[in-house]
Amino acid sequence: MTTPHPRLTLNQEVREALRDGRPVVALESTIISHGMPYPQNVEMATEVEAIVRAEGAVPATIAVLHGTPRIGLDRADLELLATDRSVGKVSVRDLAHVMARGGHGATTVASTMRLASLAGIRTFVTGGIGGVHRGAQQSFDISADLTELSTTAVAVISAGVKSILDIGLTLETLETLGVPVLTYGTDDFPAFYSRVSGFASPLRADSPEEIAAVMRAQWDLGLPAGLSIANPVPEADEIPAERMDGVIEQALAEMTEAGIGGKDATPYLLGRIVELTKGESLRTNIALVKNNARLGAHIAVNYAATAA
Ligand code: PSU
Ligand code: MN
Secondary structure, rough: OOOOOOEEOHHHHHHHHHOOOOEEEEEHHHHOOOOOOOOOOHHHHHHHHHHHHOOOOOEEEEEOOOOOOEOOOOOHHHHHHHHOOOOOEEHHHHHHHHHOOOOEEEEEEHHHOOOOOOOOOOOOOOOOOOEEEEEHHHHHHHHHHHHHHHHHOOOEEEEEEOOEEEEEEEEEEHOOOOHHHHHHOOOEEOOOEEEOOOOOEEEEEHHHOOOOOOOOHHHHOOOOOEEEOOOOOHHHHHOOOOHHHHHHHHHHHHHHOOOHHHHHHHHHHHHHHHHHHHHHHHHHHHHHHHHHHHHHHHHHHHHHHHHH
């Protein structure tokens, strides 16, 4: 990667790391602006960057600021994303519009993947990916994260799929789209807050080296899809599925009652679940993102080492 894309601004640390072939880990910003309350959001973003660094990679948090897609942010940028209510939730369909208007945008998994790929970053850490919403048979609400995974060569490390979504239909859709779904260290596909979803993982990987080898083989073949790497939340931080089920049912019922849908659905549900669990879900969310940052950095280090 010698010529960064002309519409992107990379900070110096990220630019130099990519130039030298050193490991870089992309991080999204919707989780900061629309996924967690202040000040836990900015604390989480700062700590996750520190973990990535401690494990030997360079963090690149991604957002659109003043109309420019930025790869690698500083403390003031993170603070703005965490506090400024004018920061929109920007998925792939919204990218060009927020750029043309010179606005601020927090990028979702889908748009972060696309910008990371344009910058030459192949490893991306988040908390949870979007998927097929429950009731999608009627609403057609299927996250653009899934279509992006089918076309963009980035490995996305998450804690699986939340049961606010239809986990079975999400896995079926990922199969149709040709996206490898690998769970780290176990045969059970995880459900974000819980280590087990009741669904078997399509594929399994037992080391960061193995995951890096899958990435290399996938893209050496010219297969277009990214990878979904599911990393179960640590046992000490999980909320058992039985306990989350009732909370999620209640949040979904209230959302329907309030007539909320579309891009507001996921932020609404996450916020309501934090309230209903009296903050316990937020602690779990933060713990699993940090756990993913550790694994993601190890994957990026191993992937860089496989370069020819
Ligand atoms: N899941 C979380 N926290 C989040 C998101 C998902 O636990 O912040 C965000 C991610 O940015 C993801 C987006 O890409 O929600 C999916 O939104 P939608 O379902 O509208 O595609
Ligand atoms: Mn949606």
